[in-house]
Amino acid sequence: MLRDITLGQYYPGNSPVHKLDPRVKLFGALVYIVSLFVFRGILGFLLATVFLIFVIKICQVPFRFMVKGLKAIVILMAFTAVFNLFLTPGEHVLFHYGIFTITMEGVKNAAFMLIRLTYLIVGTSVMTLTTTPNQLTDGLEKALKPLSKIGVPVHAVSMMMSIALRFIPILIEETDIIMKAQMARGANFEEGSLIVRAKNMIPLLVPLFISAFRRADDLAMAMEARCYEGGEGRTKMRPLKYQGLDYGAYVLLLAYLGGIIFLRFFIV
Amino acid sequence: MSIILNNVSFTYGEGTAYEMQALKNVTLKIDDGEFIGIIGHTGSGKSTLIQHLNGLMKAVSGEIYFNGRDIYEEDFDLRELRTRVGLVFQYPEHQLFETTVFNDVCFGPMNQGFDKNEAGLRAFEALRMAGVPEKLYYQPPFDLSGGQKRRVAIAGVLAMKPEVLILDEPTAGLDPKGRDEILDLIAGMHKSKKMTVILVSHSMEDVAKYVQRIIVMDEGQVFLDGAPREVFKYYKELEKIGLCAPEVTYLMEDLKARGMAIDGDATTVEEAKQSILKLFQ
Numbered sequence: 001m002l003r004d005i006t007l008g009q010y011y012p013g014n015s016p017v018h019k020l021d022p023r024v025k026l027f028g029a030l031v032y033i034v035s036l037f038v039f040r041g042i043l044g045f046l047l048a049t050v051f052l053i054f055v056i057k058i059c060q061v062p063f064r065f066m067v068k069g070l071k072a073i074v075i076l077m078a079f080t081a082v083f084n085l086f087l088t089p090g091e092h093v094l095f096h097y098g099i100f101t102i103t104m105e106g107v108k109n110a111a112f113m114l115i116r117l118t119y120l121i122v123g124t125s126v127m128t129l130t131t132t133p134n135q136l137t138d139g140l141e142k143a144l145k146p147l148s149k150i151g152v153p154v155h156a157v158s159m160m161m162s163i164a165l166r167f168i169p170i171l172i173e174e175t176d177i178i179m180k181a182q183m184a185r186g187a188n189f190e191e192g193s194l195i196v197r198a199k200n201m202i203p204l205l206v207p208l209f210i211s212a213f214r215r216a217d218d219l220a221m222a223m224e225a226r227c228y229e230g231g232e233g234r235t236k237m238r239p240l241k242y243q244g245l246d247y248g249a250y251v252l253l254l255a256y257l258g259g260i261i262f263l264r265f266f267i268v
Numbered sequence: 269m270s271i272i273l274n275n276v277s278f279t280y281g282e283g284t285a286y287e288m289q290a291l292k293n294v295t296l297k298i299d300d301g302e303f304i305g306i307i308g309h310t311g312s313g314k315s316t317l318i319q320h321l322n323g324l325m326k327a328v329s330g331e332i333y334f335n336g337r338d339i340y341e342e343d344f345d346l347r348e349l350r351t352r353v354g355l356v357f358q359y360p361e362h363q364l365f366e367t368t369v370f371n372d373v374c375f376g377p378m379n380q381g382f383d384k385n386e387a388g389l390r391a392f393e394a395l396r397m398a399g400v401p402e403k404l405y406y407q408p409p410f411d412l413s414g415g416q417k418r419r420v421a422i423a424g425v426l427a428m429k430p431e432v433l434i435l436d437e438p439t440a441g442l443d444p445k446g447r448d449e450i451l452d453l454i455a456g457m458h459k460s461k462k463m464t465v466i467l468v469s470h471s472m473e474d475v476a477k478y479v480q481r482i483i484v485m486d487e488g489q490v491f492l493d494g495a496p497r498e499v500f501k502y503y504k505e506l507e508k509i510g511l512c513a514p515e516v517t518y519l520m521e522d523l524k525a526r527g528m529a530i531d532g533d534a535t536t537v538e539e540a541k542q543s544i545l546k547l548f549q
Contacts, residue, residue: 177357178362180357182363183324183350184350184355184356184357185350185375185376185424185428186350186351186375186376186379187375188347202365203363207362207363207364207365210410211362
């Protein structure tokens with residue numbers, strides 16, 4: 001039951017997308033998000049769609065994994081659609097009743113907003129499904145390295161991130177075990193009013209917090225025992241290095257971004 | 269009164285990239301009052317199997333009958349089943365959460381719907397049975413030693429007065445003395461309360477010394493099922509699946525191979541001693 005959390009779950013594979021440098025994929029996700037909010041009109045939309053389908057095809061992750069993340073934002077999407085539909089002023093009124101007015105522009109806005117949000121989730125899912133969390137933080141660390149010159153603790157932050165990510169599955173498993181253990185003692189997590197249910201969580205949360213602190217303690221001790229003392233002068237076992245594939249991907253991404261901008265400003 | 273598993277299969281992460289079949293067509297009958305040891309390599313499906321016995325996990329296919337009733341029937345009360353089939357997880361001390369030892373042991377009976385007095389009575393009884401010293405009853409469980417915490421956690425399950433008691437590696441991480449104490453405690457309960465006990469363990473010595481029947485699991489299937497001396501006869505096959513027989517079995521086999529006329533199916537040190545002594549009489 002607790003294993004069904006997709007966003008940020010790696011799907012093992014051997015596709016070109018899997019092999020890309022994480023920095024390229026981070027940059028790619030960023031470019032794609034920007035492009036989604038730059039495009040206007042049908043041509044830009046088509047280009048964004050074609051690009052997305054192309055990437056999905058070559059990354060060899062089953063499509064249903066990509067759309068899993070959408071479930072989490074269904075409510076947000078519904079709200080966005082409704083607000084856009086009713087609150088966009090415009091000239092072509094399609095429907096009017098009391099305070100409710102639907103305009104042609106509203107329909108268009110709502111549709112594009114829905115598409116944007118869907119593409120946003122699917123597009124970023126491509127990145128998280130093809131990159132392990134560790135690669136991702138590695139990529140972030142390297143990409144943000146210049147910031148350490150102005151005093152941003154890039155290494156510490158990325159270390160904290162990778163530890164946090166590393167512990168998510170462990171804590172999920174631990175939650176599962178403790179939940180079952182308390183259920184074996186007759187605990188009931190599924191029934192009752194909100195207050196009763198919140199109270200019933202105590203037997204789950206107390207052991208979970210204790211174990212999280214114990215693990216944190218153990219980990220800190222183990223890191224100190226291995227003489228860890230932060231990022232200064234620390235080298236990597238697998239340093240990130242761009243390959244030919246990565247340069248190709250950069251060219252493709254820039255071409256895509258250029259295309260989107262061109263469509264926005266020169267063809268309506 | 270019995271638990272029957274008919275063709276039970278279970279798959280983890282069905283329909284994902286991490287699909288793994290943990291149980292394959294397991295068929296078993298567990299009778300009243302038995303003392304069973306389940307052994308197997310890590311990942312052989314032991315823990316998955318025992319979580320099916322009290323309905324915490326639902327089989328993908330197959331049926332489980334508790335006292336003749338299918339536990340997957342719509343109107344079957346799984347919460348009641350869990351109080352009758354008590355399950356003590358691995359490292360049970362990690363599940364303690366209450367402010368005092370006593371309150372923690374009351375948790376089970378309170379969930380069963382007993383009032384404070386009855387729950388308290390059961391908690392007292394269970395704590396005494398589990399051998400927790402009285403001066404610890406009103407201390408925070410987190411201040412206790414590892415072995416004491418484990419006793420408290422076991423008492424937490426005993427307080428529900430289960431008919432079947434399942435323990436998943438109850439001796440993991442304990443020193444030899446703590447290990448023997450816990451195992452003696454479990455064996456004592458089987459004897460005095462006529463409880464059905466299922467003990468999951470890595471240690472062949474422990475299992476051979478206490479249980480009447482051994483179920484060997486391998487890759488989600490029942491590999492061997494029988495009395496200890498029967499099962500340990502297949503020590504060569506056991507080695508192939510990453511297990512081994514108790515030390516004495518090897519000693520006796522070795523002695524036999526060197527031409528001593530002893531019956532070599534002793535599974536405990538005591539039995540081995542008897543049969544060697546017999547030779548010199």
